[in-house]
Amino acid sequence: MTIPALNIGGLSIPTPIIQGGMGIGVSLAGLAAAVANAGGCGVISAAGVGNAEADFKSNFVEANSRALAEQIRKARAATSGVLGVNIMVALTNFAETVKTAVREKIDIIFSGAGLPLDLPSHVPDENGPRLVPIVSSARAAALICRKWIANYNRCPDAIVVEGPMAGGHLGFKPKQLDDEEYALEKLVPQVVEAARPFAEQVGRDIPIIAAGGVYTGADIHKYFQLGASGVQLGTRFVATHECDADIAFKNAYINASEHDVQIISSPLGMPGRAIRNTFVEHVEADGKKPYSCPYHCLKTCDYTNTPYCISVALTIAKNGRCDHGLIFAGQNVHRVNSIVSVQELMNELTDEYAAAAATD
Incomplete structure (x- = not known):
């Protein structure tokens, strides 16, 4: 049909x-x-x-x-x-x-x-x-x-x-x-x-x-x-x-296991689903606050209290430096091969x- x-x-x-x-x-x-x-x-x-x-x-x-x-x-x-x-x-x-x-x-x-x-x-x-x-x-x-x-x-x-x-x-x-x-x-x-x-x-x-x-x-x-x-x-x-x-971003999807997917607390005040990596582990351990907000791109982001700039973190990962940024992905990402x-x-x-x- x-x-x-x-x-x-x-x-x-x-x-x-x-x-x-x-x-x-x-x-x-x-x-x-x-x-x-x-x-x-x-x-x-x-x-x-x-x-x-x-x-x-x-x-x-x-x-x-x-x-x-x-x-x-x-x-x-x-x-x-x-x-x-x-x-x-x-x-x-x-x-x-x-x-x-x-x-x-x-x-x-x-x-x-x-x-x-x-x-x-x-x-x-x-x-x-x-x-x-x-x-x-x-x-x-x-x-x-x-x-x-x-x-x-x-x-x-x-x-x-x-x-x-x-x-x-x-x-x-x-x-x-x-x-x-x-x-x-x-x-x-x-x-x-x-x-x-x-x-x-x-x-x-x-x-x-x-x-x-x-x-x-x-x-x-x-x-x-x-x-x-x-x-x-x-x-x-x-x-x-x-x-x-970037191809490295795509490969992060291909290499992700079911256990690599986790819920994070986003600077927007919402939960977000991402692939666990060095960046996420660092934020969980002792995330560093940004010195300033580059753009104030999101209404609900309190940059004075957030541990990182989500826009910068997403951009870094998208451009291929995946361990240094945030990789958003759906729950089924582990099925991508x-x-x-x-x-x-x-x-x-x-x-x-x-x-x-x-x-x-």
Whole structure:
């Protein structure tokens, strides 16, 4: 059985796979364009996108806006497929970043790491990008729908629900991460039901996209059976030739064992999932506070009390000095054992989906 296409606000994504937005340069134009060319939705992460700009520290907002525009244009030149941008609510330059994405005519804006309650205020034209919040609960999904309809006469074009097995920052309390009540299998049907009355109110579908721990085509089939219309994957796309991270970063994924994955306390005040390495061990033992904050890039980061700058730590690892930086990864990273092309990965996922669907 062929995997059904995903429709987001009139945009058709032939293969209903969203490539997760991975920040500080892991998912840029190269990866996003490759995924879009393979029939999915390629996503550029706006977090730290300008860290290679000469004026990144001295002119943080403008450097990021300039770099994001360049990445969108570069991706658009390489594909006619669907492209998105992931913009964290926690970014201090959130509004400016959204406006840049709108100016560059991105297809979809994905937004999480906080509740994007005012996102539509920065995208007043309904002919602009489709808006897709990322949530970790049915309650958050309903709140966003209710606020958007009341304040902007607008509803999300889709909703991503991200479970506790995701990589990076997690929208859960530490004690909830291993609680079966918060498993993605429980969350997807809950968010589907929470979105239903709002979809009926506005007279159109609000597709739900499952994320966080989706690894195989059989997983995709499982979440479709639970009501999802699409999935989002991050970890698996890191181990592709087209991923924009250094080869050493990709190899860290390949070499990781199940015991290497752990939950850290992020400077953002949220739990995060990372690969244990020398950097993590040092922070646990006697982490050193930074002398100053290079950019103040995140609203919730108290740089005066945090043991390290997360933006710097992620950048160092992404650039290949993995033992000296932070490597975010999903719970299933230990299952990654080789680097493949994006097209090979997409083919594998769709073939596995068809095999699982054939057993219904």
